Amino acid sequence: MGEKTVVKLAAEHSRYRLVIAFICGLIVIILMIMGLASTDWLMSDGWRQGLFIHCIEENAPQPLPFDMQEPPGCYQSRDAAYIHAAAALCVITLVTDAAATFLTGMGLKTKDHHSKYKYYRYAVIIMGLSLVSILVALIVYPVFFAAELNRGNRTIWEFGWAYGVGWGAAIFLFGGVVLLMCDKESEEIYYKERKIVHDNDSRA
Template sequence: MATPQTTIETVTITRPLKVIAFICGLIVIILMIMGLASTDWLMAAGWRQGLFLHCIEEGAPQPLPFNMQEPVGCYPSRDAGYIRAAAGLCIITLLADLVATVLTGLGLRTKEHHTKYKYYRLAVVAMAIALVAIIMALVIYPVCFAAELNLGNRTIWEFGWAYGVGWGAAIFLFGGIVLLMCDKESEEIYYKERKIVHHENDSRA
């Protein structure tokens, strides 16, 4: 005779919002590396300025900005406090977002419910630190530059794509924070239980 046996199987379905937050963290890492490496934060005729280097292009009109006397080429950034501050804040952004992204990945990976949300809460804090740091850098840089504009020896100055990349990173950080915070327990993980009936035949002598 068949002996029915009932077991309950739990199926865990991960919601996509945390995955999207993890992707936002990865995008911020890429954007911050690009911004830190670029010299296109601030540009004028024959002059490009980044966080760690400034470059003088061939045929740059004289006199050069900020009374520089170097020939054509790239050189370490000027000893200006706001440039160093912006660079330091951007490094903090990169490191904090890296920590937040790792924590989000660990949260996605673990199966322990309480550990998962502990990782997510820590990731929110790290991303918030990164967001505050990048916004401070993006505000300090143009405001302090405006104070020394009379030394620029150029009538037209433009903020380059690297400065825009910083704002892009801020937007993705904000999105990652929102996704990590708004995705509550009932939204993030869904437990589905289903009954499975097994029929086993009795062995006959």
């Protein structure tokens, strides 16, 4: 197998990994929008709590959790620091992942190697920040909720599908970061190999 063929195969494999990283970024955008919009982060009998809204269902057992007195309906989230912090971190996750996904797409589109390497380098840094943000949110939310369980007025609490969506986003972000980190290095190796091939051709 000639040097040109090896370089071409390496470039194709690198592109496949980057396309998968791009798809991971798109999936995270969808998951984060779903999680931010949902009220099903934390649930108990007659109570649903999201990052921006909490809902009291009809015929919810009394007393309501956290000393609430409102009638059935949906209201702005409680004034709890950990809820606001988790919401802010999830918004940061969405914004930074969207930026990293855009940069990955630009890297896939451009033909200039130097620009590709720059796009991927920034993309992996920003996606890494996105991963850290969602992980902190997913840890802060249950830890600080546990500290106020004595005000919950419920025996059984469970984390809803929206909280699980957050972990799903974290998994896809981790995959995207790993793929981008691998291909940031492979792009550099590919460039060096391609340069060697071109130098050999010029001397031939």
